[in-house]
Amino acid sequence: MLAPMPTPMTDATYTERIAFVVDLARHLHAYGTTAQRMEGAIESVARRLALDCQPWSNPTGVILAFSDPLRPAGESDTTRVIRLGPGDTHLRKLCEADRIAEEVISGRMGVSAGRAALGNLDRPDSRRARAMQAVGFALASASVAGLLRLPWLDIATSGAIGFLIGLLALAAQSRPRLSEAFEALAGLLAGAVAILVSSVVGPLNLNTVIIASLIVLLPGMSLTLAANELTSRHLVSGTARFAGALMVIVTLTIGTAIALGVANAAGVTPQVRALRPQPEWVVWCALAVAAYAFAVLFRAHRRDYPRVMAAVIGGYLISRFSGEWLGPPAGVFLAALAATAAGNAYARWFNRPGALLRLPGIIILVPGSISLRGVISLVQSQDLGAGGAAAMAALNTLMALLAGLIFGNLLVSARRNL
Structure with a gap:
């Protein structure tokens, strides 16, 4: 005898269904979902819950307009405005929110139980998880320095600064005033420690060490997502996200410039060198560490670590070797194309968010470090032409990434919005 099919969750009240969709939108926004993907996901869930919903998302809030299609027009109209801070990528909670939504719209979980499950996601991370975030900062900074073939002193300095910035990030989570000045303080910390080490211990590739130590904070992903939103005609969200990313770069540069200015006023002269002596095996070790970092x-679930790491490694390998063959922009384009297509295919076949592969696959390609290098060069030389080459390189990288995202979605269509 066949088991009965689950019934749609339309037996919940109109208010309860609206409350679930609002909670889902708030969580998806908090986990770094872009405007077009979040709006598509919310419209799909609302439709399955017998609601008409017109969502409008931007990086700092969501507006949701609801109505009941079974009642006369205008009789049940409800609008919810949610003021939120900029989201941050949290793959484990994104996957869990997606699973809860699937359970509710398939009838396997009630609307009230779905809201309770979403509420459980608001619990703060454990002390161990927060400590691992600081370690992740250190590993990412050190591994990027290794990928750039910097000397061992540079790698160690980048890792140490990254760890200190990770501790600063943890402190800023519970201190609003510190959070407002976090990027400037991080740039100041990176510049001060790098100058101190290069003056007392030994010469460094100074600007490159500073950039490697700040790699986690660089808004290359935000720049890429902003451009993607703009091409999707989400003009307000894309413009706001783009402006926010530029301000992060400027704020990081301000902190770094203060450190350089104070050192110059105090008569401290850092020892600077341009040396990249590491052999090939260091690059491969650094790539493995970067993938884990x-x-x-990205705060993925432990069972998803292999997928995330494989996506990071795959993106780097495709961009590197195809870039050596066809040129750097082509390498970035092909890597972004492969990451987007793989994420969409994974979502179609395994019914889980494609962001598990898509975001890690492009993270190592984003143009944030190039942008910061250009602004730092501009500030140091006070010459608009000094950062021109870096600005053009960042623009070329951004265009190649954007093209890869667009054609990746054409190559394998996204059955799921996330």
Whole structure:
């Protein structure tokens, strides 16, 4: 005898269904979902719950307009405005929110139980998880320095600064005033420690060490997502996200410039060198460490670490070797194309968010470090032409990434919005 099919969860009250969709939108926004994907996901869930919903998302809030299609027009109209801070990527909670939504719309979980399950996601991370975030900062900074073939002193300095910035990030989570100045303080810390080490211990590739130590904070992903939103005609969200990313770069540069200015006023002269002596095996070790670091920083579930790490490694390998053959922009384009197509295919076949592969696959390609290098060069030389080459390189990288995202979605269509 066949088991009965689950019934849609339309037996919940109109208010309860609205409350579930509002909670889901708030959580998806908090986990770094872009405007077009979040709006598509919310519309799909609302439709399955017998609601008409018109969502409008931007990086700092969501507006949801609801109505009941079974009642006369205008009789049941309800609008919810949710003021939120900029979201941050949290793959484990994103996957869990997606699973809860699937359970509710399939009838396997009630609407009230779904709201309770979403509420459980608001619990703060454990002390161990927060400590791992600080370790992730250190590993990411050190591994990026290794990928750039910097000397061992540079790698160690980048890792140490990254760990200190990770501790600063943890402190800023519970201190609003510290959070407002976090990027400037991080740039100041990175510049001060790098100058101190290069003056007392030994010469460094100074600017490159500073950039490697700040790699986690660089808004390259935000720049890429902003451009993607703009091409999707989400003009307000894309413009706001783009402006926010530029301000992060400027704020990081301000902190670094203060450190350089104070050192110059105090007569401290850092020893600077341009040396990249590491052999090939260091690059491969650094790539493995970077893949693990980004799995930690993206806060994926442990069972998803292999997938996230494989996506990071795959993105790097495709961009590197195809870039050597066809040129760097082509390498970035092909890597972004592969990451987007793989994420969409994974979502279609395994009924889980494609962000598990898509975001890690492009994280190592984003143009944030190039942008910061250009602004730092501009500030140091006070010459608009000094950062021109870096700005053009960042623009080329951004265009190649954007093209990869667009054509990746054409190559394998996204059955799921997330």
